[in-house]
Amino acid sequence: xxxxxxxxxxRRRGWLARVDGRTKFLFAFVLLGAVLASKGPSTPALxxxxxxxLLVSSRVAAATxxxxxxxxxxxxxxxxxxxxxxxxxxxTGHVFGAPTYREGFDLGLLLFCRIVGAAACLLFLVLATxxxxxxxxxxxxxxxxxxxELLALAYRFTFLLFEELVRIQEAMQARLAFRRGAPRLRNxxxxxxxxxxxxxxxxxxxxxxxxxxxxxxxxxIDRRWPFSWRDLPALAFLGAVAALFVWRVAEGP
Numbered sequence: 001x002x003x004x005x006x007x008x009x010x011r012r013r014g015w016l017a018r019v020d021g022r023t024k025f026l027f028a029f030v031l032l033g034a035v036l037a038s039k040g041p042s043t044p045a046l047x048x049x050x051x052x053x054l055l056v057s058s059r060v061a062a063a064t065x066x067x068x069x070x071x072x073x074x075x076x077x078x079x080x081x082x083x084x085x086x087x088x089x090x091x092t093g094h095v096f097g098a099p100t101y102r103e104g105f106d107l108g109l110l111l112f113c114r115i116v117g118a119a120a121c122l123l124f125l126v127l128a129t130x131x132x133x134x135x136x137x138x139x140x141x142x143x144x145x146x147x148x149e150l151l152a153l154a155y156r157f158t159f160l161l162f163e164e165l166v167r168i169q170e171a172m173q174a175r176l177a178f179r180r181g182a183p184r185l186r187n188x189x190x191x192x193x194x195x196x197x198x199x200x201x202x203x204x205x206x207x208x209x210x211x212x213x214x215x216x217x218x219x220x221i222d223r224r225w226p227f228s229w230r231d232l233p234a235l236a237f238l239g240a241v242a243a244l245f246v247w248r249v250a251e252g253p
Contacts, residue, residue: 014058016128019238020231021137027238028125034245035117041109043248044117050241051124060127068127072119076112083108131155157206161199168194 016024031051035044052065087108088101129137135155138148168191 014060014128015234016054016058017130019128019234021129021133022140023231023235023238024125024128025137025141027242028121030242031124031245032118032121034242034249035114035121037249038114039110039249041113043245044110044113046248047117047245048113048120050245051120055124055127058128064127065123068123069116069119072115076115079115080108080112083111157199157202160202161195164198164202165191165195168198 028051031047035047038044048069052062052069055065056062083104084100085095085098085104086101087104089103090101091099092102092105093100126134135148135152138151139145172187172191
């Protein structure tokens with residue numbers, strides 16, 4: 001179940017879990033805008049550090065943050081390396097005989113920091129907000145109601161699909177389907193086929209149950225979500241941090 005650790009992390013009793021989802025969304029949105037608009041690498045790097053520090057202060061494990069940021073770091077490093085060796089007109093040095101360019105180095109460093117900073121901003125929102133609150137946030141943003149409901153149902157049934165997959169896999173392992181020397185490709189095909197059939201049957205049963213409870217295709221997710229005075233301190237703090245980053249972008253790199 002490690003694939004769903006984001007929602008489990010968001011539900012822990014850190015202070016960010018108790019902050020209104022709209023406050024966290026606006027903070028992440030402003031921070032992301034500052035990262036993308038920055039002309040130097042310092043602002044995206046500071047944004048990534050601020051997002052990580054806020055998550056750690058809210059009892060999110062540092063290992064979880066690092067693992068979630070690792071794909072963005074690897075992509076950024078690949079782009080940084082490619083720009084350093086391929087972009088530019090006048091070589092400024094050599095690494096193992098290959099020329100390096102200062103223009104490519106500067107641009108690659110900026111892209112690397114922007115990628116990691118943007119990923120950290122989105123990670124802040126995901127790890128600090130439970131899935132149910134993200135769905136309510138999507139309705140508050142006036143996204144199409146049908147799309148939001150489909151996303152909510154897809155999220156809910158991802159867990160059921162995973163449980164069904166584990167159940168089928170354990171049953172096949174008990175019958176030595178994945179023993180050494182067994183035809184793995186055929187067994188994987190059998191597993192995928194059974195999973196598809198069971199998922200289809202489960203969807204039919206759920207649709208019948210929803211119609212029996214009066215569901216007629218109209219969205220049932222409510223958008224009403226009043227602010228509370230308890231959110232004001234967090235709103236002021238996150239707003240001050242976001243304003244600081246906007247000021248840094250306005251002042252330059």
